[in-house]
Amino acid sequence: MKRYHLFEWEDQPWFPDVLRRNMTDYLRFMITKLGIYDPVIPLIKEMLEKTGQREILDLCSGAGGGLETLQPKISAEMGFEVPVTLTDKFPNLEAWQQIETESKNAISFEAKSVDATNVPENLTGVRTLFSSFHHFTPEQAQAILQDAVNKKQAIGIFEGSGKQYHELLFAGLLFPALMFGITPFIRPFKLSRLFFTYLIPAIPAFTLWDGVVSVLRMYSPKMLSEMTQKLEGPPYVWKTGYAKHKSGNKVIYLIGYPV
Incomplete structure (x- = not known):
């Protein structure tokens, strides 16, 4: 599937923060x-060990879902506590504070805005x-990868999709129904979430659009590999491909670390 860099609502700086x-x-x-x-736990373990x-x-943590459940599993694999720091250009402090509390400070956060193309030196x-x-x-x-190389940091890119056509169908047909069903169970509880889901269904509408567009915008392993060939700096080990979930779905990944 080709890549199409289409419009996503969530990317727009003027998009209402309550909806984002x-x-x-x-x-x-x-x-x-x-x-x-x-499925990416072994890949993260490899980067930590190497x-x-x-x-x-x-980076670009959003509401922090990627590592919320992985952190204790990664720590168990490594045999020691692996702390996580969440960052984003638009920090979601309310969600992060809840994660920090629930994880007993194993997952913390940087409250200031962090640009993934130029990560501060003190964040390692x-x-x-x-x-x-x-x-x-x-x-x-390309700039995100180059910044990691410039600062000699390992980096892992993970997309929860295999960029396949049936995933577009899934996003288009199931996302709205799922949102109407699970919204009352999402924490932290917010009246705004109920209002913009059931009274004015803005959240399902925008999420449906962004979900479909996200699949179209994803970089395939081949595209990711081509990016690594353009990087300048010390020698790195780069690996890219698909990690398979038990459900049969695939996760696109790229990992890289200094030799």
């Missing part, structure tokens, strides 16, 4: 309940991006 946060809360709920990213790093720096650890790399243009995506 509720949309990322929904994504977090789905990711954690379905265990979409469980670099000697003992912590994870998550194996870098991860879950369900977010497709938001960036090829130039921006």
Whole structure:
């Protein structure tokens, strides 16, 4: 499937924050309940072991769903506590505070805005991006990888899809029904989420659009491999492909770490 860099509502700086946060809360709920990213645990373990790093720096965290359930599993695999720091250009502090409390501070956050193309030097650890790399243009995506190489940091890109046509059908037909069914169970509880789901169904409408467009915008393993060939700096090990979920769905991944 070709890549189409179409319009996503959530990307727009003027998009209402109340809608953006509720949309990322929904994504977090789905990711954690379905265990979409469980297949990438061995890949994150590999980056930690090969670099000697003992912590994870998550970029473009949204509501933090990617690592909420993975952190204790990764720690169990490593044999020690692997702390996680959540960051984003538009920090979702309310959701992150809840995750920090529920994880007993194993997952913390950077309250200031963090640009994934120019991560501050003081923020270190194996870098991860879950369900977010497709938001960036090829130039921006290249800059994210180059920044990791410039600062000699390992980086893992993970997209909860195999970029397949049946996933477009899934997003188009099932997303709205799922949202109407699970909205009352999403935490933290928000009256705004109920209002913009049931009275004015803005959240389901915008999420449906962005969900379909997200699949169309994703970079295939071949595209990701081509990006790594353009990077300049010290030698890196790069691996890309599909990690298979127990449901049969695939997760696109790219991992890289200094030789």
